[in-house]
Structure formats: structure tokens, C-alpha cells
Amino acid sequence: MKKDLGTVQAVFPMPVLVIAAYDKAGTIQTMNAAWGQICDTDKIALFLDADHATTKAIRETGAFTVALADRTHMAEADYVGIVSGNQVADKFARSGLHAAKSSRVNAPVLEEFPVAMECTLAEIAETKTLFAVVGTIVNTLAEERVLDEQGKVDPAKLDAIAFDQFRHGYYASGEKAGQAWNAGSALAKAALGR
Numbered sequence: 001m002k003k004d005l006g007t008v009q010a011v012f013p014m015p016v017l018v019i020a021a022y023d024k025a026g027t028i029q030t031m032n033a034a035w036g037q038i039c040d041t042d043k044i045a046l047f048l049d050a051d052h053a054t055t056k057a058i059r060e061t062g063a064f065t066v067a068l069a070d071r072t073h074m075a076e077a078d079y080v081g082i083v084s085g086n087q088v089a090d091k092f093a094r095s096g097l098h099a100a101k102s103s104r105v106n107a108p109v110l111e112e113f114p115v116a117m118e119c120t121l122a123e124i125a126e127t128k129t130l131f132a133v134v135g136t137i138v139n140t141l142a143e144e145r146v147l148d149e150q151g152k153v154d155p156a157k158l159d160a161i162a163f164d165q166f167r168h169g170y171y172a173s174g175e176k177a178g179q180a181w182n183a184g185s186a187l188a189k190a191a192l193g194r
């Protein structure tokens with residue numbers, strides 16, 4: 001029997017994205033974001049508070065990177081989600097993370113995280129109910145150690161963490177349960193009559 005939970009953000013898993021941008025002074029601003037998702041083949045939408053230091057930096061320079069947090073760097077990813085660059089001027093330096101400037105966009109690439117998307121700011125979509133930072137993914141960088149023989153990111157090697165909105169846990173599981181566009185093919189064939 002199902003119980004009523006009220007208004008709950010019942011989507012699981014949520015990603016743990018680490019967003020990084022230079023502000024107009026050239027300081028690295030970085031934050032943790034779970035409310036973000038691919039919204040077109042070359043676009044990512046991030047639902048960020050307009051007052052975050054990182055959001056302001058993205059507005060100022062028009063570029064950012066989005067890294068996937070892995071289990072090894074969970075503490076650093078969590079830290080950038082607890083402390084604000086609005087309060088702590090050397091927030092990034094204190095994270096223990098390292099960065100190099102992207103060769104494609106005016107934004108820092110965080111060295112510790114295995115995958116990062118290099119993005120230019122496509123638009124800030126602001127409506128009555130939405131504030132979304134939309135980026136165009138210009139390129140994706142991945143450490144060789146997380147790639148399979150075909151050069152694709154292997155989730156088992158990535159060891160990315162996911163965020164649970166119910167109890168605020170971080171979860172890691174690269175276990176493959178099935179293949180998309182395939183697990184339902186017997187049902188689809190029966191429905192389509194072929």
C-alpha cells in the first residue's frame with residue numbers, strides 16, 4: 001500500500017555536478033548542483049540560485065564547466081555545496097581541488113573529477129517558476145582511466161556518486177542492470193505486432 005509523502009522531490013538518482021566558473025576578477029567559483037540535467041543533445045540546464053557566487057560568475061564570463069563528482073572526491077564536492085564564495089573569499093583554495101583553464105571556453109577545468117563538460121552560456125531562462133542556466137556543451141573531457149575499449153565512459157570505472165533527495169545520501173553504484181532500448185524489446189515487439 002502506498003503512503004502519501006506530500007510534496008517531495010521524488011526523483012532518484014540525482015546527479016552530483018560540480019560547476020566551476022571564473023568570476024570577473026578571475027577567481028574560481030565552484031558549487032555542487034544536483035538540480036541539473038541534459039536538455040538537448042548539446043545542452044545542459046542547471047537550476048541554480050541566482051545569488052550563488054558561481055551563478056554570478058557564469059553571468060559575468062559566459063562560460064562554465066560541469067564535472068561529475070566521483071566517490072573519491074565526495075568530500076570536496078560536498079564542501080563546495082556547503083560553503084559559499086560569497087562568504088569565504090578563498091573557498092576554492094580551501095577545497096584542496098586544482099584547476100587548469102579550459103582550452104575551449106573561459107572556465108576552469110577541475111583536475112580531480114574524471115569527466116567534465118566545457119560549456120558556454122547559451123541563456124539564462126527566467127520565468128515565474130524557473131531560473132535555469134542553460135549551457136552549450138562545446139566539448140567533454142574524460143580521464144582515460146574511465147574509458148572502455150570503444151573510448152566511451154564506462155560507469156563502472158567512473159564511480160560517480162548520485163544524490164538522494166529523500167534522505168540526503170550520496171550513493172555510488174556502477175552496477176549495470178540492463179541495456180536501454182533493449183530491456184523492453186519483447187514487450188515492444190508484442191505491442192507493435194512484429
Ligand SMILES: Cc1cc2nc3c(=O)[nH]c(=O)nc-3n(C[C@H](O)[C@H](O)[C@H](O)COP(=O)(O)O)c2cc1C
Nearest residue numbers: 031032033034035048049052053054081083084085
Ligand atoms: C548535494 C547538494 C546539491 C545541491 N544542489 C544545488 C542545486 O541544484 N542548485 C543550487 O542552486 N544549489 C545547490 N546546492 C547548494 C549550493 O551548492 C551551495 O549553496 C553553494 O554553497 C553555493 O556556492 P557559491 O555561492 O560559492 O556558488 C547543493 C548543495 C549540495 C550539498
